[in-house]
Every structure is written in structure tokens, then in C-alpha cells.
Amino acid sequence: MRNPINVLKSLESNACNQEYRYERLYRNLYNPEFYLLAYKNIAKSQGSMTAGTDGKTLDDMSIKRIQRIIDSLKDYSYQPSPARRTYIPKKNDPNKKRPLGIPSTDDKLVQEVVRMILESIYEPTFSPQSHGFRPNRSCHTALLQVKNTFTGANWIIEGDIRACFDSFDHRVLIGILRRRIKDEHFISLMWKFLKAGYMENWEYHSTYSGSPQGSGASPILANICLSELDGYMENKKLAFDKGKSNRNASREYMRAQNIFIKCKKKLKKEGSTQENVRELKQAQQKMQSTPCHPVCDLTFKRIQFNRYCDDFVIGIIGSREDAVKVKEDVKAFLQEELKLTMSEEKTKITHSSKFVRYLGYNFTVSHSVSTKRNIRGSLSKQWSGKIRLYVPKEKWVNKLREYKAFKIYHDENGIEKWKATHRGKLMNRPEVEIISKINAEIRGIYNYYRLACDCQEKSEPVARKKVSH
Numbered sequence: 001m002r003n004p005i006n007v008l009k010s011l012e013s014n015a016c017n018q019e020y021r022y023e024r025l026y027r028n029l030y031n032p033e034f035y036l037l038a039y040k041n042i043a044k045s046q047g048s049m050t051a052g053t054d055g056k057t058l059d060d061m062s063i064k065r066i067q068r069i070i071d072s073l074k075d076y077s078y079q080p081s082p083a084r085r086t087y088i089p090k091k092n093d094p095n096k097k098r099p100l101g102i103p104s105t106d107d108k109l110v111q112e113v114v115r116m117i118l119e120s121i122y123e124p125t126f127s128p129q130s131h132g133f134r135p136n137r138s139c140h141t142a143l144l145q146v147k148n149t150f151t152g153a154n155w156i157i158e159g160d161i162r163a164c165f166d167s168f169d170h171r172v173l174i175g176i177l178r179r180r181i182k183d184e185h186f187i188s189l190m191w192k193f194l195k196a197g198y199m200e201n202w203e204y205h206s207t208y209s210g211s212p213q214g215s216g217a218s219p220i221l222a223n224i225c226l227s228e229l230d231g232y233m234e235n236k237k238l239a240f241d242k243g244k245s246n247r248n249a250s251r252e253y254m255r256a257q258n259i260f261i262k263c264k265k266k267l268k269k270e271g272s273t274q275e276n277v278r279e280l281k282q283a284q285q286k287m288q289s290t291p292c293h294p295v296c297d298l299t300f301k302r303i304q305f306n307r308y309c310d311d312f313v314i315g316i317i318g319s320r321e322d323a324v325k326v327k328e329d330v331k332a333f334l335q336e337e338l339k340l341t342m343s344e345e346k347t348k349i350t351h352s353s354k355f356v357r358y359l360g361y362n363f364t365v366s367h368s369v370s371t372k373r374n375i376r377g378s379l380s381k382q383w384s385g386k387i388r389l390y391v392p393k394e395k396w397v398n399k400l401r402e403y404k405a406f407k408i409y410h411d412e413n414g415i416e417k418w419k420a421t422h423r424g425k426l427m428n429r430p431e432v433e434i435i436s437k438i439n440a441e442i443r444g445i446y447n448y449y450r451l452a453c454d455c456q457e458k459s460e461p462v463a464r465k466k467v468s469h
Contacts, residue, residue, distance in 0.1 A: 004034045004116070011120040018125075025117060026185035029073050029110070035066045038112035042216070052084050052104035061105075069106055076185070080107045080196040082204055083215075099166075101198050103215055111193065111215045118220045121180060126223060127230035132309030133219035139359045142308045143389060143451055146315075146363060149304045152293075152385040153315035153365055155323035156356045160346035161334065164310035165222060166210040169339035170194045173211075173225050193217065222309060225338060232333050233305040233314075236326070240318075243300030247293050256287040292384070313358050323349045355390070355456065360448070362390040362456050390456040391449045403441050 007028060014020040028034060039061055049057050072078035083101030090096045103111065119135075126134065131142035150156075161167070170191075177190060193215065197206045211218040249257075260283040267276045293300075302317040303326065314330070316323045327349060334340040350356050352365035366388045400406055406420050426434050 001031045001033055004028075004031060004037050007031075007034075008116060008120040011117065012124060015121055015124040020180075021182040022121060022180055023182050025181060025183045026073075026189065028117060029113060029189075030070050032063065032066050032070065034113045034116070035069070035109050038109050038116070041116075042108055042112055050102050052081060052102050052107070054081055054104040054106070056105050058105055065106075066109070069110065073110075073189075076188075078110070078189075078192070080104075080110075080192055082197040082199045083107075085198045085200040085205075101215070103196075107193075107196075108216060110189075111217045114189070114193075115217045115220050118217065118224065122220065122224050122227070126227055127234065127307075129233070129305050130223060130227065130230050130307050132307070132311075133223060139308060139448075140451060142306055143359060143361055143363075146304075146306050146313065146358065147387040147389060147451075149306075150313075150315035150363075150365070150387050152302075152317055153304065153352045154318060155316045155320060156350045156352055157314040157316070157323060157327050157330075158346065158348045158350060158356055158358070159312040159314065159330065160343040161226075161310040162341045162343040164226075164340065165218060167340055168211050168221070168225055169209055172337075172339055173221060176224055176228065219309075226307065226310065228338060229312075229330075229334065230305070230307060232330075232337075233303075236329070237303050237305070240301060240303045240322075240326070243297075243302075247297070247300050249292050250290075250297075253287070253290045253292050256283070256290045259283045260287045308359055311358070313356065315352075320349065357392070360392070360395055361452060362392050363387055364390070388454075389452045390454055391452045392456055396445055396449070396455070399445055405438075405441075 011022065014022075039058070043058060049059070051057050069078070081104040083103045086100050086102060087097040088100050090098050123134065129145070131137040131139070131145070173194070174187060174190065177187060181187060194211070195207060197204055199205070211221045260280070263276070263280040263283040267280050270276055296319065300317065301322065302315075304315040306313050306315075314323075314326060316326060327347065331342045331347075334342055353367055355362040355364050364387075366384060366386050368384055404421060404423060406418050408416060408418055410416055426437065429437075
């Protein structure tokens, strides 16, 4: 049997050739080495020892058990077990819960092998604007891309797909797979996973849409399907963008700049009189407060796109009408081509001067007129039009509440007070372990929000806080 790493590299070598069709993929499922590699990958995850509907875990994994799975795949009798459904609290709203499927251990192994094969085929073809569930990509890479590419955006479209993982159309997904995969045995296995169903309260439920419940292949299948949206946005950008990369300055700015230059020459010629200094400062303030580019420039338009799984943002340099048109076009594409529904309550068009929530951060386009001397020594508005990332106050407050590090209450005068709380579970542990635990929690918050330039306070007036140590 071939080394699975070599097989995956061989598959990856042809990934970018869109004319290439993959055949005889199913035979890779006969290789025991693939399952050993899959076991190594799964065993590292936190929930690897959770039992599925068959009640088995990874504890009794053996070559004999792997061979039994391979034999069932060879005679095509393999049938995935229904996933065991449970519910976990949502991170953004602990009062609400989302469904989570737990497949059987045998299914986890097969799905991990399938995931590795699909990742080798599709990962090199995914868009640079896609960041969710991909190797060497994360929320931070998505946010850094937004920070670097959304410069000067006038409008931001906050996009969200309703119940994305539960809504994938099976026929659409299989149709996308068939474009690159010419192996009906492998496609048949994908159908089996999609139609496996789930068990809830010991009652079987069929699945008519959505990706496999809680499977390791679910994220890569989501990216395969939503890569169609990435491709659509790339074509949209080619049609939407207008104007040269170097925008011309507005007439108002050029006029203010010329007046400043004249005042500067006058000061140099006549000397630093009180009147000349005053005129120069006024001209400088006028130039700095005037936008460099026209507020409404019909000759220049740009669109930028960034996606993390089913959440995406679109930055637009243009009019609000352009933003509305783009939103409707994306909505129609999702509905007609992918059979997915855009969440109306979560999909909003926001002016770039306001805060936009994305991946736990708030970001906005800075309209600051503050100046700073550049390398050449001249003053320039280096912050104007730049993306600024902020930590939403409720995020770190809710995280500390989740850790039960403190409690908030109001005194008889209605003043909000914060009081540190002890944690009973840590009381009998050594001091070093307690300090290590708390430091780890602090590092976790800091590491995720290290990209932020500041912490955002609430915009509405709040009562003065008193912190009780």
C-alpha cells in the first residue's frame, strides 16, 4: 500500500488543473495506513472519546477493527450510523442552543479519510478571501485581510447565511463534487453520509438537507459549496471595479493645498510675521480637514470581499445604491444557485463610519484628520480611510462572566459595582496552579484580541463604575 502522505500530495499536484478529473478515489479507502493517519488526527481532538449511537469510542481501536471497516467498503455494504444529536449553548447567546451531531467512531475514521482526500483536491483551489476551517488560516488572517484591503470603504455589507450547515442542498453539493470527481463509488459514499440522518431522544430523523451532522468532513464540504460564492464575488469585482488605482484628488482639496503652498512661500519670502504665521496655520487646518478624494466619485468604484465559513463582509467604495444592488445580487445568487437563504435580520448595510461586528471584533473606517510626518518629513493624514479594529466591551465582560471571575450588581443608588468572586473548584489547588489557570485565561482573551487598537466602550451613557477589589 502507498504511503497516504504521498497519495495526498499526488492528488494535490493536479488540483489547480480545472480540466483534470479525479478517478478511482474510492480505492484509497482500502488502505489501512489512511485509517491510522486518521486515528492520529482524531485522537488529538477534545471530543474524540465521545461515544456515538453505537456506544463505542476510540479506546478499542485495532487493525482488526480497521480491516472490518475496509471489508464493508469493499463489498459496498458500509452504511454510516445516524449521528447522536445533542445541544450546546451558543457562544454569542448562552440562552440559545445549537444542535451538534456526534457520529460513531467508525464513521469518524471514514469521514476523516474522506476529509483528507477532499482537502487535497479542493484546498489549493479555494479563494484567498476564504479563511474558515482552512490550514494556516484563522479569524486573525481574515481580520488582517479586512484591515489591509477594506481601506476607504464607504459602505459595509454584513452577510450571514441562515442555518448554513443545516441548509445545504444535497443535489447542489453533489453536483459541485461531480465537476472534479469522476468516481461514482466515492460519490455514492458521499450520498450515504449526507442521508445518514440523526437520532434524538432515541427517535430516528432523516436528513433532507445539510452536511453530515458533526462530521469531520462537514467543514470542507461547506467550503466546497461556498467557494461558489467566492468565485461569484471575484467575477463581481471584475465587473464592479471602476477607475484607476491612483485616485485623483478632489478640487476642494487641490484648492486648499494650493492656498497652503502659497502661504508657505509667502512666509519664506516675507518672514515669520504674526499675520503670515496665522494665515499658514489656517490654510494648513483647512487642507487637513478637507477630504482628499471626492465624497461621491462616480468615476471610481471598488468592492472587497472576505468570508469566514458562513459569515462574510463586503466593503464597497461607491454609493449606497451600489451597496443595495450588491446585497440583492448576492441574495439572488445564494437562492438560485446554491439554494441557500440569506438571513435578513443579520445581513445589514452599514456606513463605514459606524461599527461593524465581525468575528468577535468591531471594525470601522477611520475618518481621522490627525496628521503625522512621513519618512520625507511632510505631514500626511496616515489614519484617514484606514480600518480600525476594536474589542467590543460586552465580549470581554461576557468572557470574564463565563469564567465566573466577577459579578456585577447595583447598590441602593443604582451605581454599577464589580466584585471579584472566588471559585470553589480552585480553592484546594496549589497557589501556582491557581495563578497558572488565571494567567492562561487572561492570555486566551489577550491573544484573540491582540489585533485590536483599542477597547470600545458603550456608546450610550452609563452610570459611573466603582470597582471593588
